[in-house]
Amino acid sequence: MSKSEHTRSALLQSATRQFGEFGYSNASLRQIAGQAGVDVALISRYFGGKLGLFDASLKECLNWPELLDPAKDPIETAIEKFTDPTSEDHKFSTTRMIILNADDPIVGERVRTALFDKLIDPLEARMDGTHVKERLAMFIAVIVGASITRYSLQVPGMANADAKMHSRQLRHLIDAALSFKC
Amino acid sequence: MSKSEHTRSALLQSATRQFGEFGYSNASLRQIAGQAGVDVALISRYFGGKLGLFDASLKECLNWPELLDPAKDPIETAIEKFTDPTSEDHKFSTTRMIILNADDPIVGERVRTALFDKLIDPLEARMDGTHVKERLAMFIAVIVGASITRYSLQVPGMANADAKMHSRQLRHLIDAALSFKC
DNA sequence: GCCTCATGTCAACACTTGTTGACAAATGTT
DNA sequence: AACATTTGTCAACAAGTGTTGACATGAGGC
Numbered sequence: 001m002s003k004s005e006h007t008r009s010a011l012l013q014s015a016t017r018q019f020g021e022f023g024y025s026n027a028s029l030r031q032i033a034g035q036a037g038v039d040v041a042l043i044s045r046y047f048g049g050k051l052g053l054f055d056a057s058l059k060e061c062l063n064w065p066e067l068l069d070p071a072k073d074p075i076e077t078a079i080e081k082f083t084d085p086t087s088e089d090h091k092f093s094t095t096r097m098i099i100l101n102a103d104d105p106i107v108g109e110r111v112r113t114a115l116f117d118k119l120i121d122p123l124e125a126r127m128d129g130t131h132v133k134e135r136l137a138m139f140i141a142v143i144v145g146a147s148i149t150r151y152s153l154q155v156p157g158m159a160n161a162d163a164k165m166h167s168r169q170l171r172h173l174i175d176a177a178l179s180f181k182c
Numbered sequence: 183m184s185k186s187e188h189t190r191s192a193l194l195q196s197a198t199r200q201f202g203e204f205g206y207s208n209a210s211l212r213q214i215a216g217q218a219g220v221d222v223a224l225i226s227r228y229f230g231g232k233l234g235l236f237d238a239s240l241k242e243c244l245n246w247p248e249l250l251d252p253a254k255d256p257i258e259t260a261i262e263k264f265t266d267p268t269s270e271d272h273k274f275s276t277t278r279m280i281i282l283n284a285d286d287p288i289v290g291e292r293v294r295t296a297l298f299d300k301l302i303d304p305l306e307a308r309m310d311g312t313h314v315k316e317r318l319a320m321f322i323a324v325i326v327g328a329s330i331t332r333y334s335l336q337v338p339g340m341a342n343a344d345a346k347m348h349s350r351q352l353r354h355l356i357d358a359a360l361s362f363k364c
Numbered sequence: 365g366c367c368t369c370a371t372g373t374c375a376a377c378a379c380t381t382g383t384t385g386a387c388a389a390a391t392g393t394t
Numbered sequence: 395a396a397c398a399t400t401t402g403t404c405a406a407c408a409a410g411t412g413t414t415g416a417c418a419t420g421a422g423g424c
Contacts, residue, residue, distance in 0.1 A: 003420095004371065022287060026207050029412060039373060044413060100285060102334045105204060112335060120337060137331055137339025138351055144335070145327020149319055152284045153294060153326070155302060157319025169320055169362065176358030180351065185391085186401065211382060221403060226383060 008046050010036040016057045020093065023100040024054055024107045054107055061094045062118040074126045075139070075178070078119070082143045083170065095147040131182050138177035146170055190228050192218040198239045202274040205282040206236055206289045236289055243276045244300040256308040257321070257360070260301070264325045265352065277329040313364050320359035328352055 014036035018027035029050055033040040047053040066077045082095055101111045124136055150158040150166065158166060196218035200209035211232055215222040229235040248259045264277055283293045306318055332340040332348065340348060 002370095007371085021285075023205075023285070026287060028410080030410090040412085041374080041414080042372070045371085050412065099330065099334075102330075103203075103205070103282060105208060115335065131339075133339035134343065134347070134351065135339070137337040137341075137343075138328075138355060140335065140337050141327035141331040141340065142324070142355065143327070144330050145323035145325070146320075148281060148284070148326050148330070149323040152281075153297065153322065155319040155322050157313075157315035157317070158323065159319075161316065161319075165316070165364070168364065169316065172362050173320060173324065173355065173358055176355055180354050182347070182350065184400095189401085210380080212380090222382085223384080223404085224402070227401085232382065 004046075007036070007038050007042060011038060011043060011046060011053070012056055012060065015053050016061065016097070019054060019057055020061075020097040020100065024050075024104045029053075051107070054101075055110065058097070058101075058107075058111065058114055061097045062114050064118065067119070067122050074123055075174075078123060078139075078143075079170070079174070082147070083167075093147070093151075095144065096151070099144060099148060131180065134182065135178050135180050138180055139174060142170070142173040142177050146173065186228070189218070189220050189224060193220060193225060193228060193235070194238055194242065197235050198243065198279070199274045201236060201239055201283065202243075202276075202279040206232075206286045211235075233289070236283075237292065240279070240283075240289075240293065240296055243279045244296050246300065249301070249304050256305055257356075260305060260321075260325075261352070261356070264329070265349075275329070275333075277326065278333070281326060281330060281334075313362065316364065317360050317362050320362055321356060324352070324355040324359050328355065 011032065014032045015027070018032050018035070021027075029043055030040050032053075033043060043050070043053055047056055064077070064081055066072055066081070067074055069077070098111060098115055101107050102115070104111070120136065120140070124132055127136060129135070146158065146166075146169070149155050150161075153159075158169065161169065193214065196214045197209070200214050200217070203209075211225050212222050214235075215225060225232070225235055229238055246259070246263055248254055248263070249256055251259075264275075280293060280297055283289050284297070286293070302318065302322070306314060309318060311317070328340065328348075328351070331337050332343075335341075340351065343351065
């Protein structure tokens, strides 16, 4: 790994943390660079600017090849990825990256189109039964709502639930979402 | 209504729109004042500053006296208020005001404590049965998730649903949330 | 050694932000 | 009319933002 690749990836990792914790507009390039132990000007050199850095971070966040693996159930894959048990801190999870920036006046549209291209459309293509769109939207709603309620709003009934209890809550709501009949 | 009260309320209304659309940090005082047709400096005069303006707006947003009315079912009241059929544009609903600012590094904590004091605690006090906290959290998750999915992410299966269909989706998920048994 | 290119450092830039204080205009009171 | 209080206007401020270009330092090839 060359020197430049090293700083590039350090920058990218730091950016993903900041964008996922504070959102695009609240994240400062100087802070991102500082956390990566690197000079601010290098962001412009390697990514062309703040927007380029965000695009790179977003692309990395939404790269879920398992979603296309025919051997795996796409819904189960999505649950695993969304609930993200590998991340030690859910402040920086993909869910937060999406939710926190989907409304941003600058990057909101990029986030939404990336979300559709990389996640929602592939998921929809692999679901069957009636009212696929409606059930899929309800599934997304449950995932997103649970994440916000647990980690952002910190409502005790979810925030204080242990992993097993929270998993039961999630399953119950997801089952309801997917079994919806108009 | 005196002159000062008029500009004060114009400022407050404009602020609620901007805070609800862009969030605290992305909303600019000059833009808020401009939309209210008023000079920026008057914000400091009437509200003491940006934080004071936000506090006033938040307080107005979360003032739901119906929640304490013993003649009304609190859950039904919450559903009505959250889905907010009176607002012509959901970009500025209370739900957005809360979600969009609950993570803000400056006002996030204020939002969360206000949410608990004004909404969650009163709701919890008027629910009965087992696992009240867990079911209430799941209820919140459904409301929040549906709002984001429909209006922020704009997932077609919810964003394009008409009022009747969306109401059915909401009811289905809410029923599931409230009927959860550990 | 010497040259070249990649990489990093630093200072400045134009711009926007929230806030403040001095001043003007309007309104009400005596 | 003359004064006092409220209300509004304007310009400036310090601080922070993303971005840029000139320069310094490093490593590898001739």
